[in-house]
Amino acid sequence: MFTYYLRLAAISLKRNRILTALMVAAIALGIGMSMTSMTVLHMMGSNPLSYKDEQVRRVQLDNWDINEPWDEDYPTEPPDLMTYQDANNLVNAHKAEHEAAFFPNVLPLEPEKREIKPYMVEALFTTAGFFPIFEPPFRYGTGWTPAEDRSAARVAVIDAETNDKLFGGENSVGRKVRLGGEDFTIVGVLAKWRPTPRVYHVANDAFDDPQSVFVPFSFGIEKKLNSNSNNSCYKDSEPGYEGLLASDCIWIDMWVQVKDEADAQRYLGFLNDYVNEQKKSGRFARPLNNRVYSVSEFLEAQRVVGRDVRTQVWLAFAFFAVCLINTVGLLLAKFMGKAPEIGLRRAVGASKPAVFAQYLTESGLVGIAGGLLGLVLTGLGLLALRKLYAGTSIERLAELDWVMVGLSLLIALTASLIAGLYPTWRACQVQPATQLKTQ
């Protein structure tokens, strides 16, 4: 029966080509517009660490100015970064399974091969906990140990691209790389890794690539480096690097790994005790306001999804709504135009459900056609977005994945069936008798 309805629907759609084309075009445009913006939102809003959301926790302490909050627009939020002394104390206390304290900066890299010129690499100065917490995939070797952190060992983990460049992609574990004028032993080589967004450090640009080399945090301190990302102070620090380390300036990202929610609460208790202890020495003038955000809470608090993208999604769906209303109108016009035909079929014995199934099939067919065309438009739209945002991180987000392809078709079909419901229902109300009378 269904194939029969399909055939009838195809015939009917062919009969009034302009109306059909208008309906398909409307759905296609709506799908194209909303799926294009949804894809970007979908990529921005994803959480690559969702599988361990409970375990990975962002640690934030409120050490800010008693007179004004860290963020005037969100006065209840504590600062997102940490001071050196707090990060150092928390790592040394080791009250979680793993601790990662880190900051980014650049280092000159001098390759052994003379034919490659020295160049600057983006480096992450981190404690050993980074690797078990964020689980970057290793091609060769592993991360380093907390013991190597304490001795500021010259060990490094390099990413796949750097390994390709310096060692032609070979297993370079155990070999040397010259960073910042010193020789480092490579202990690990990462496989391709591109968490989107870059959850562990979302400042400046949450969709940037991870750093190319990873070296111990303690080395960065020894080199008297600070972050080339954000540094904020609410009051002057004492002169010199020692002054910075002892100050209330914040510049370090801090994460820990705990077992579960209960363990996270226990860790928060520890943090509160720590801050209360620090209050005795005159620091932390503000009321207790510490956080152990899960990854998703952190991404939300940092408002990783851009405002423009949110606006575009809202607009796209409003646009889609217009396209659907349009389709309802056109379907209604079309089905009511066939009232005599419906009347005839009903008169010769077609039941209401049969007429209903028939016209819903026709609506669905319009939806599928619109969805397929909409997919093509989505592809074009993403291509255009990539061009528009060339050079920014949004460029990379404008990629269609299979989830979105499936979703587009599903939405197109569902939407067209919903759009077809009312016109179909009206078609079923056609009285056989009245139609036959005018014939």
Added chain:
Amino acid sequence: MEFRPILNALMRNKTGLLLIALQVAITLAIVCNSVFIILQRIEKVNRPSGMDEKALFTITSLGFAQDFDLRGSLRQDLEALRSIPGVIDATTINSVPLSNGGWSEGISTLPESVPEDQRKNTPTAIYILDDHGVNTLGAHLVAGRNFTADDVSYRSRDDKGTPNSVIVTQALADQLYPDGNALGKPVYSGLGGKGSSSTIVGVLERLQAPWVGWDKVEHAMLVPQYQIGEFDSSARYLVRTEASRRDEIMKEAERKLGEINTGRIVRGLRSVEEVRGDSYRQDRAMTVVLTTVIFSLLAVTGLGIVGMVSFWVTRRVKQIGTRRALGARRFDIRRYFMVENVIVVGVGIVIGLLLTYGFNLWLMKHYELPRLAWYYAPLGALTVLMLGQLAVFGPATRASRVSPAVATRTV
């Protein structure tokens, strides 16, 4: 006028009326607010930055050799850059305006001894450059004097070298000293040692901060210093050229710096036009996206009206034929459909005005956008009204060509 009969006929087809009116309403709301956002973005992108953008480029040097001498390197590099034919001037600078990365400080007209809550810090961007800085930027001094070579000191983390003189933008001067005589007055900042002050020696007409989205984008303060050995041995240069020769001089500058000293890395060669392009890319992309939405929406709504009216015409062929047979002119038939469209679109506009202001309120709340200027809604309404008339014209004309003879046929 057949206003009443049209209304009566419409009332018998409420669904069709409602469907078109709803489309028109949403279209009106989106178009008004989108145009508003677009114009705001265009205004933002076109703000003057206060510098000679087309003639400027930047380049960075980063020493890595253990014995790298930044002071010597700075002198050598600046001399080399300034001696390239076609170069107007060059300076060191800590960050490039519009580049989205830089240094901001809270500064005050009161010394540090005054309690924190009474000092009223004013935030400003800090540009650290030398006595060639103002000329290199191509900024205009409206009062006071430029820096001289004697003003320029060295600055490292351990020796903060309080700047004696600073130049501020007009906007910052007005904020600090609202009575209008900032020249010669002190500024207290965290730039120098504790309790130190600097004197305002000059006022620039305009210079933007590095952050294009900042609400204090015209707050900038120039500090005459060479930054050395802060945490690394890097230096950023800004070079102003004859605008027509910028691209060739960029290559020449990169080559020359690379030759002078091999114990460092030369990188980050970028024209300020590129820098500006990157900073405003999202804003420009947003205007393109919104423009596309507006035109697609108008097209969809317009075509929807065409489709619906065509259908109504087909259904009413017999009625039209009868009217024609009874003496209605073609003009009357066309007018019927056009008046009908005005009524339908009018209903849409009424709903749409509510939506427009609702949407605007939402934007104001979540995006700190100002209130929609009063003329957007009437202009938008006029636009959709005209769109409706345009869309209905074709089908209405077709309706007017229906022959009176149709009335005499049975179907």
